[in-house]
Amino acid sequence: MLKVTIIAGARPNFMKIAPIIHEINRVKSLGNDIDFRLVHTGQHYDKNMSGSFFEQLEIPEPHVNLESSGGTQAEQTASIMVSFEKELQNFPADLVLVVGDVTSTMACAIVAQKLHTKVAHVEAGIRSGDWTMPEEINRLVTDSITNYFFTTSKLANDNLKNSGVSDDKIFYVGNTMIDTLLKQRSNFIKPQIWDELGLENKKYIVMTLHRPANVDEEFVLKELMQEIIDNSKDYPLIFPVHPRTAKILDRLGINHSRLYNVPPLSYLEFNYLVERAKAVITDSGGITEETSIMRVPCLTLRDNTERPETLTLGTNELVGTNPKNIKPYLDKLFNNEWKTGNDIPLWDGDTSKRIVKSILNLF
Numbered sequence: 001m002l003k004v005t006i007i008a009g010a011r012p013n014f015m016k017i018a019p020i021i022h023e024i025n026r027v028k029s030l031g032n033d034i035d036f037r038l039v040h041t042g043q044h045y046d047k048n049m050s051g052s053f054f055e056q057l058e059i060p061e062p063h064v065n066l067e068s069s070g071g072t073q074a075e076q077t078a079s080i081m082v083s084f085e086k087e088l089q090n091f092p093a094d095l096v097l098v099v100g101d102v103t104s105t106m107a108c109a110i111v112a113q114k115l116h117t118k119v120a121h122v123e124a125g126i127r128s129g130d131w132t133m134p135e136e137i138n139r140l141v142t143d144s145i146t147n148y149f150f151t152t153s154k155l156a157n158d159n160l161k162n163s164g165v166s167d168d169k170i171f172y173v174g175n176t177m178i179d180t181l182l183k184q185r186s187n188f189i190k191p192q193i194w195d196e197l198g199l200e201n202k203k204y205i206v207m208t209l210h211r212p213a214n215v216d217e218e219f220v221l222k223e224l225m226q227e228i229i230d231n232s233k234d235y236p237l238i239f240p241v242h243p244r245t246a247k248i249l250d251r252l253g254i255n256h257s258r259l260y261n262v263p264p265l266s267y268l269e270f271n272y273l274v275e276r277a278k279a280v281i282t283d284s285g286g287i288t289e290e291t292s293i294m295r296v297p298c299l300t301l302r303d304n305t306e307r308p309e310t311l312t313l314g315t316n317e318l319v320g321t322n323p324k325n326i327k328p329y330l331d332k333l334f335n336n337e338w339k340t341g342n343d344i345p346l347w348d349g350d351t352s353k354r355i356v357k358s359i360l361n362l363f
Contacts, residue, residue: 002034002363005093005112008062009043009080009104011053012177012286015267016099016122018057019179019352027356034360037091041080041104042067056187056268057180073103073134080107088115094363095120098142099176101135101306109142122176122355124149125156128306132213136306148362150355152347153309173354174346181271181290182349188272193262197236201276204236211283213321214301215245218252223323224301225254228281231330234258235278240265279333288316293347297338299329315341 004024008014017038024036040062054061066083068076080103088096088111096112098105099122109119121142128136143149149165151157152175160170193199207228209215214224228237241249241261249261265273271290274280279297280287285307291298292314299319310316315338319325332338346354 002095002360003091003093004034004036004359005088005091005096005117006036006038007041007084007096007098007104007108008038009041009102010100011044011267013099013102013104014053014057014059015180015286016176017097018059019176019183020097020122020355021059022183023352023356027360032360034356037064037093038062039084039087039108040065041084041108042069043076043080043102043104044069053266056184056266068104076103077107080104081111084108084111085115088112088117093117095148095359097122097359099123101126101138101142103134103138106138106141109145113145118147119145120148120150120359121146122150123152125151125158125160125170126153126306127156127159128304130304139306148358150358152307154345155308171354171358172346173358174348174351175289175344176351176355177286177289178293178347179349179352181293184268184271185275185294187268188275189266189268190272191265191269193238193260194273197238197260199236199238199273199276202278204238204277205232206273206277206280206282207237207239208280208282208284208287209239209245209301210242211302214283215248218248220321220323221248222252222254224326225249225259227323227326228330229256229259231327232258233334236260238262238273238277240270279338288314289347291315292341292344295341297333299326299333301326309344313342313344315339 006017008017028034042065068079068083095118097120098109112119124143130136149160149170150173157170157172215221237259239261275294280291281299283301288298288307288310292310298316301319303320319329
C-alpha cells in the first residue's frame with residue numbers, strides 16, 4: 001500500500017489538495033493500492049473552516065489538526081516541525097505531499113527529509129524574486145530539499161532547471177487550484193450581501209488586501225483606499241475584510257457610502273462575487289489565477305508576482321504599490337480597454353489526474 005501524507009496549513013491549501021484527494025479516492029476505487037492521510041497543521045486559525053467548508057470542497061475533515069497557530073514566523077515553524085515529527089513517526093508515509101508556499105509547506109518538507117521520507121511539492125518552482133516575502137523563502141527552502149516537483153508553468157520548470165534540478169524530477173502538470181475552481185463553478189453560492197446591497201452583474205468591484213506592505217503601513221493603506229474610492233466612478237466596492245484590517249480602516253476613518261466592508265466569505269460565496277464583478281483589486285496571488293480563468297479583470301497591488309502567466313496570458317495587471325498608479329488602470333478598465341485573456345496551458349481541470357498518475361508511476 002502506497003501511503004501519502006498530504007499537508008495543508010491555510011485555507012487556500014485545501015482548495016489545492018481537494019482535487020488530489022478526489023483523484024486518489026477515484027484510483028483507489030479502481031483497485032490501485034494507494035491511500036492518504038490528511039494533516040492540517042492548524043497554521044491559520046480560520047473560524048470559517050468548519051464542517052461546511054470541507055463539505056463544500058467534498059473532502060473529509062483532516063485526520064489530525066496539529067494546532068500550530070500563532071506566534072512569530074520562527075515560533076510557528078518550530079511548533080509545526082515538533083508536532084509533525086511526532087505525527088510522521090506515529091503514521092509513517094512513503095511520500096509527504098506539500099502544496100503552495102506557506103510556513104507549513106517548508107516546515108513539513110524539512111521534517112520529512114530528516115525522517116528519510118520522500119517529498120513532493122505541488123506548485124514547485126514559482127518565484128517572485130522578492131526575498132522580503134516570507135512565501136518566497138518558503139518556496140526556495142522547500143524546493144531545495146524536494147524530491148519530486150509538480151509545476152504549474154514552463155517558467156517554473158526553467159526556474160527549477162536553473163537551480164540544478166534534473167528533468168526527470170520535474171512534472172509539468174498544471175494548476176490544482178483551477179481543478180477546484182472548474183469543478184465547483186456550477187456550485188457557487190449567492191452570498192446574502194448580493195440582495196442586501198442590491199448588487200448587479202458587472203456593476204461592482206471586489207477588493208481583497210492582506211499583505212503587510214499594504215495594510216500595516218497606515219499612510220499607504222489610506223492613500224491606496226482613497227485612490228480606489230476616487231477613481232471607481234459610482235461602482236460599489238465590496239471588501240471582504242480580515243478583522244485586523246477592519247480595525248485599521250476604522251481607526252483611520254476610511255469609509256465611504258460606496259465602500260462595503262463585509263466579513264470574510266466562504267470559497268463558493270467569494271467566487272460567486274468574483275465571477276460577476278466588473279473587476280477585482282487584490283494583493284493575493286491565488287485570486288489572480290482564478291480571475292484569469294473566469295476572464296475577470298484583475299488589478300494586483302504588488303510590485304512583483306510569482307504567477308507571471310496571469311499577466312502574459314491572463315487578465316491580471318501588475319499595478320504596483322504606489323497609490324498613484326491606480327488611476328490609469330481604473331481609467332483603462334472603465335474605457336473598456338482591458339485585455340480579455342487567453343487559455344493558460346494545462347489549467348484545464350485535469351491537473352490532479354496527472355499528479356496522481358505520476359505518483360503511481362514513481363512508486
